[in-house]
Amino acid sequence: MNLNPMEQFAVKPILGMDKPLLTIAGHPIYFTNQALLMVIVAIASALFLTLAVKPNRLVPTRGQSMAEMSYEFVANMIHSATGEDGLKFFPFIFTLFIFVLCSNFFGMVPGSFTVTSQIAVTFALACLVILLVIVTGFMKHGIGFLKLFVPHAPWYLLILLVPIELISFFTRPISLSVRLFANMLAGHTMLAVFGGFVVALGTAGSLAPLAIAPMLLIVAIMLLELLVAFLQAYVFAILTCIYLNEALHLHDHH
Amino acid sequence: MEVAAAKMIGAGLACIALVGAGIGIGNVFGSYLSGALRNPGAAATQTTNLLLGFALCEATGLFGLVIALLILFAF
Numbered sequence: 001m002n003l004n005p006m007e008q009f010a011v012k013p014i015l016g017m018d019k020p021l022l023t024i025a026g027h028p029i030y031f032t033n034q035a036l037l038m039v040i041v042a043i044a045s046a047l048f049l050t051l052a053v054k055p056n057r058l059v060p061t062r063g064q065s066m067a068e069m070s071y072e073f074v075a076n077m078i079h080s081a082t083g084e085d086g087l088k089f090f091p092f093i094f095t096l097f098i099f100v101l102c103s104n105f106f107g108m109v110p111g112s113f114t115v116t117s118q119i120a121v122t123f124a125l126a127c128l129v130i131l132l133v134i135v136t137g138f139m140k141h142g143i144g145f146l147k148l149f150v151p152h153a154p155w156y157l158l159i160l161l162v163p164i165e166l167i168s169f170f171t172r173p174i175s176l177s178v179r180l181f182a183n184m185l186a187g188h189t190m191l192a193v194f195g196g197f198v199v200a201l202g203t204a205g206s207l208a209p210l211a212i213a214p215m216l217l218i219v220a221i222m223l224l225e226l227l228v229a230f231l232q233a234y235v236f237a238i239l240t241c242i243y244l245n246e247a248l249h250l251h252d253h254h
Numbered sequence: 255m256e257v258a259a260a261k262m263i264g265a266g267l268a269c270i271a272l273v274g275a276g277i278g279i280g281n282v283f284g285s286y287l288s289g290a291l292r293n294p295g296a297a298a299t300q301t302t303n304l305l306l307g308f309a310l311c312e313a314t315g316l317f318g319l320v321i322a323l324l325i326l327f328a329f
Contacts, residue, residue: 006327080302175313182316185323235309238302 005192009117009185034121037106037113045102070098074237081241082248089244092132096125097237100180104229107184108222116232117184119177126177129240137247148250176239183232187225194218261325268322275315282307 013030020028049070052063060068074094078086100116107114115121137145149165150158194214201211286304290297 077302175317178317178320179309179313182320183312186316186319231305231309235305238306239309242306 005189005196008113008188008192011118033113034115034118037103037115038121041099041102041106041115044106045098049098070094077234077238078241081238082245085248086241086244089132089136093237093240096129096240097233100125100236101230101233104184104233105226107188108225108229114184114188116180117188119181122177122181123173125180125236126173129176129243130173133243133247136244140248141250145247145250148246151251172243176236180232180236183228187221187228191218191221191225194221261329265322265325268318268325271318271321272315275312275318278311278314279308282311 011032011034014033014036021031022029048063049067052061052067055064057064071094074097075087075090078090078093082089103115103121106112107117134145137148141147149162149169151161151165153161194217197214198211198218201214202208282304286297286300286307289300
């Protein structure tokens with residue numbers, strides 16, 4: 001039996017939507033499984049977060065405390081990483097965090113599709129973050145924002161340091177997006193490969209009882225992947241905060 | 255045929271990058287633990303740095319994995 005572990009990442013039009021929705025400059029636009037999952041993630045998270053705090057009980061139910069905890073978690077994270085004036089970016093970072101977190105968790109459901117395992121999605125998110133950082137920096141400091149690329153050092157070192165700072169700044173969207181994408185891709189590929197072991201052993205006649213071993217391993221890896229799903233969403237959000245902090249305060253905190 | 259074989263070998267070699275990530279992640283958590291056991295009071299304040307170090311470290315290894323996937327599927 002030949003199971004391709006990369007097959008789960010294929011972007012294809014969902015069933016019954018084989019015709020393109022519209023055509024832009026000769027490129028057909030389909031409603032794909034990825035678009036469907038993104039819509040589901042956005043609607044589910046927005047509905048949950050609004051409905052959970054709607055009754056606003058004094059003694060919260062489980063749902064309400066989950067919504068409140070995620071709010072407090074992100075607010076504390078922003079406050080500790082960027083200080084008071086970072087809090088005005090709360091809506092953006094909270095949305096980003098919840099979207100990445102829910103995409104990762106929805107991707108863990110067997111048979112569904114992981115939105116964040118597509119470099120196109122994560123790179124778009126990372127570009128959004130870097131654009132926000134650049135715009136914020138120039139709005140707050142004007143042309144002085146360029147001092148971000150000039151560390152405190154003698155002039156002969158600056159010849160070396162300024163290009164390094166520039167490269168490190170402009171590779172940030174790449175590292176930010178590749179980190180999330182590669183983590184999700186590697187995790188789901190690993191699950192599929194071990195799933196292939198179960199199928200191969202289970203259909204091997206007298207060796208079939210041995211298939212329980214990779215099966216148990218999958219359960220363990222699944223738990224690890226749940227941790228990674230949360231951790232990567234957290235890392236994405238905290239790195240956004242750290243980049244914003246640099247744009248807001250330049251080198252003040254160093 | 256030789257190109258296909260070379261691709262497979264190249265992709266395998268690219269995955270050696272994960273060795274460095276493994277060493278790095280071990281180092282991050284090991285250092286955190288030894289620091290946290292010496293000074294448990296300061297441990298809780300450093301979890302952000304811990305996770306950040308972990309993520310930055312892991313990313314470098316995953317870049318190698320991405321190279322491997324690029325060799326296999328993009329060329």
